[in-house]
Amino acid sequence: MNALFQALADPGNALFGDLESIYQDLHQHPELSMQEVRTAQVAADYIEALGFEVTRKVGITGVVGVLRNGEGATVMLRADMDALPMAENTGLPYASTVRAKDEDGVEVGVAHSCGHDMHVTWLMGAARVLAEHRDAWKGTLMVVFQPGEEVGSGARSMVDDWGTDRFPKPDIILGQHVMVGAAGTVSYRPGVILSAGDSLKIRLFGRGSHGSQPQTSIDPVIMAAATTMRLQTIVSREISPLDSAVLTIGSLQAGTKENIIPDEATIKLNVRTYDEDVREYMLKSIRRICCAECDASGAERPPEFTTLSQYPLTENDAAATQRVADAFKAQFGDNALQAAPASASEDFSVFGRSWNVPYVFWFVGGTDAAVFAQAKADKQVNKIPSNHSPQFAPVIHPTLETGLQAMLSAAFAWLCPAPKA
Incomplete structure (x- = not known):
């Protein structure tokens, strides 16, 4: 194994030239969540040529590849494929200029501003190395290219389409994410490493009227404003300072004209928590406050709640x-x-939670090491463009090498035969 990694670390290794080309191609051709047709085909064709048993269109666009190599553990490696509905502003020569229609039919820019193109490239590289070095390991390798992570439905769609004996059950599930951090580093943590996330849309119903006659209305703008302010008190006044929680209202929409009091207002919010009890309390408090503010305004209809997305805790x-x-x-x-x-x-944790299989998720630094060190010294790390910024751009090297080596190192912890006594 050490000799294999030493060979991978050689800058002259042709593998990294090939993977860099794949990465730049994927970066230039991003696809929105659950629309990853081209990306899935690139990944599926690549691993099929390596000898994997490939199943396409699992959970709409997901890809599952299985490589059996004797008795041993079954290791699942996962990468997400989707990009974000936003325009890229990195100035890179391989920057995305793609535009596409989102699920509402609105044309948007599309960019890999979260790094999923790097994730797909890492997994393709790991599949190639393990396929070409079968003498170095025993067991079954399963590579999963997942759609729709950004909308929180991709893993669930694959699990729902998985079947009972269509694929082998993994003994361990492994995944990683490129993040702001010094390139060349990996970061791990037992227990909770990523928060739970819940996004809601809340419709508040009033009674529209002319702006000159507010007495004939039930003003949803006032209702929404009061609700917005009161919701912020959940974290500041109802959650213990020893617990962590975030509530962000990212959208408040009401009305079309300055002299028309509209019929309704819409709030879209996001909640992040690290404890299931805190999560449940936050969600109940949101409903309580919204209903109370509507009652205080004399609303004739209760608010309407729609779940936009749900992400469970990632707990290694x-x-x-x-x-x-x-x-x-x-x-x-x-x-x-x-x-x-x-x-x-x-x-990611949906797979392990659904099958009662242990999983581990970790981070790979993607920031130029010198840039990160200087930002850390200046206490300006928060100013480095992060995931979901239009300027997010991991340095290709050594991020590409580190992520590949991390994925292989973790996989080998289960796939390598135990030394004989």
């Missing part, structure tokens, strides 16, 4: 994480770091 299995950590320390030395919980959310 302790024993499996220790196994991964040992592999990382052996591979990366001091560049294997302990991570703090992040307020981002993922649907």
Whole structure:
């Protein structure tokens, strides 16, 4: 295994030239959630040529590849494929100029501003290395290219389409994400590493009227404004300072003209929590406050709640994480770091939660190491363009190499035959 990783670390290795081309191609051709037709085909064709048993269109656009290599553990490696509905502003020569229609039929820019193109490239690289070095490991490798992470429905759609004996059940599920951090580093954590995320749309119903006759209306703008302010008190006044929670109202829409009091207003909000009890309390409090503000305004209809997305906690299995950590320390030395919980959310854990299988998720730094070190020294890390910024752009090298080595190191912790006594 060490000889294999040393060969991978050689800058002259043709593999990395090929993977860089794949990455730039994927970056230039991003696709929205649940529309990842081209990306899925690129990944499926690539692993099929390597000898994987390939199943396409799992959960609409998902791809599952299975490579059987004797007796041993079944290891599942997962990468998400979708891009974001936003225009890129990186100035890169391979920047995306793609535009597409979202689920509402609105034309939007499309960009890989979360790094899923890097994730797909890593997984394709891992599939190639393991397929070409079958003498180095035993077991079954399952690679999963997942759609729709950004809308929180992709993992669930694949699980719902999985079947009972269509694919082997994994013994461990492994995944990783490129993040702001020094390129060349990996960060892991047992237990909770990513928050739960809940997004809601709330419709508040009033009674429209002329702007000159407010006494004949039930003003949903006032209702929405009061609700917005009161919702902020959940975290500041109802959640213990020892717990962590975030409530963000990202959209408040009402009316079309200055002298018309509209019939209704819409609030869209997002909640992040690290504890299931806190999560349940937050969601109940949101309903309580919205209903109370509508009552206070004399609304004739109760508010309408719609769940836009739900992401469970990503809570790494302790024993499996220790196994991964040992592999990382052996591979990366001091560049294997302990991570703090992040307020981002993922649907990666849906696989493990649905099948009662342990999983481990970790981060790979994608920021130029010198840039990150200077920002850290200046206490300006928060100014580095992060995931979902139109300027987010991981440095290709050594991010590409590190992510590939991390995925292989973790996989080898289960796939490598145990040494004989």
